[in-house]
Amino acid sequence: MLLSSTSAHKGRPQRHTIVQPSELRPVEAIANLPELTSRNIADFIGNIDGTEESDEAALRFLATYGLVPNERECPECLNGKMSLVKDNALPLHFVWRCSSCKTSNIITKKMIRENTFFQEQKLSVQKIVHIAADWVESPGRNNERTASLHGVTTSTIVNLNKLFRQLTEQWFERQIEKNSNFLLGGPGKIVEIDESHMYKAKYNRGHMLRRKSIWIFGMTERHTNKVAMFRVKQRDAATLLPIIRAHVKPGSMIVSDERKDFKENMLIKLELLIRYALFCRLQLCGEIVDEGD
Template sequence: MVGSTPLSVLNPFIIKKVINGCANEMEVRKLASDDLLIETVNLAQVKDLLKLCNFNCYDVEPKIPHSMNSCKEPEEAIEFFRRHSVLPSEVYCPDCQEPCKFRKDKHQWYCGRYKKYGKTKKRVQCSFCVSDYKGSFLDNTHLPAWQIILFINHWIQKFWNHDVIITCLKWSSKTSVDWRSFCSEVTLSWLQNQPPIGGPGIVVEIDETFFVRAKYDRGRDLRDVWLFGGIERVGKRFFLVPLVKGNQVLDRSAATLVPIIKKFIRPGSIVNSDGWAAYRQLADEGYTHRVINHKEVFVDPDDPTINTQTTERLWRDV
């Protein structure tokens, strides 16, 4: 029913319009806008499927026939996590130093090799066995993997709604709160441990953007935050750094930005930026620095490779 990847990504804020027949084609397409999860979608079939779901968009995944099998966890959801390195593709036995075999029915990796016991000719079987979920955020949870995917998809949406999770996924309030906190902790850990990007001859575009958000997502208490980031033009690896320290909002001076650049961009990189004064010393820091003056043009007419267009798409995604 859905392309080659049958995991559904549905926007609960558009779904009711689709069911009522008043959504346009663009809004229908937004129901499957995440390229990570869905490759192709038959819009007519999506509309028909939604009509069967009693306004509950999270019921759609179990209604996709290809996802229904005898496993407790739909294998498509498990394989999605595996493709994105949440679950391992291979495990090595710490005793035998050999790759383990995978038991799909129990979601376990086991060794099972026979080896000699001491100096005797007796052979014993290696008993090493580990859960497929060990060390991942699926460890010690009884929630189906497909529900976790749908929860994360909703969590990263612009408009978070706690009641949607409770109503649609049938989770308790405590479970929803715990998983939202957990996702926030994972995001914070990623921000604090991002690997450097770039390298000799690799083009990295850098830029800053300005965010205004309501504190705790409500009221009129606004906090203004600058976000600084960079992205490889070809490899698309990137880093993001909020210019805040505790409750203090940092400025965009060279004293603030240059140490961040040196931390997250490897020496020898070709750095494209606008004409902000804080970047002027990058040539002295081991980078090839190319500048585009955004007050005049966004792409250098003499050398079209000098631009920061990739960072604009990065801000759009953020």
């Protein structure tokens, strides 16, 4: 168990990592957890009750997917790795400390959340991740309702949602730049296409009616996880055909379907992609740029 082997008391082994290196996973692996939803995310990251058990689960989850560093080098003595030490007075109940500095009567420590997205946030990491998952799954819910569900102020939700949007948009923009020649399909392969209206208010009610309509044109390669999404201003042939020609290989069979199950499958893949994009950017928090609303 993590808690039993990290305290750096005399006679106890020091722990230099949160999880074993063999347990580390790339952040994109989060998108491959289809069972992970806002309803059961506590099973992965712990409850928001602040108990040691919940904080241990959160710490392991964040370290496993690179959302907090799994290990730290001492910035003072440059003599090796810092040790993970229990401290119940701190969030997540742990802190990084350098045992080499301690022998010289120098106290060197780093907070678990230091230099991560969570550093400047006052909420617990569990609550932030709960709100992030909710943002991915329920984009049409108004801020007041979301704030009530999570027991925080509306301004907190507004600020977090703004950050989530910035992070996700930055990821998509970089991916488009990196993968301008990204191709789907090929001879004998099926590429499904559809358009989805994002942030649409249900029953013509809610604040979303005052926002611009956002149409997403999606293409997915059947029987694979390959998917491409494009924000489009129009849904006419003059807009969509050039995108298809640029990103679908010759010889592909293109299917456009209005069936409910097809649309649900496309939206599920879009949700996974947004989740992936958001967590990728949470990992690279140092590159956040305030680009406005």
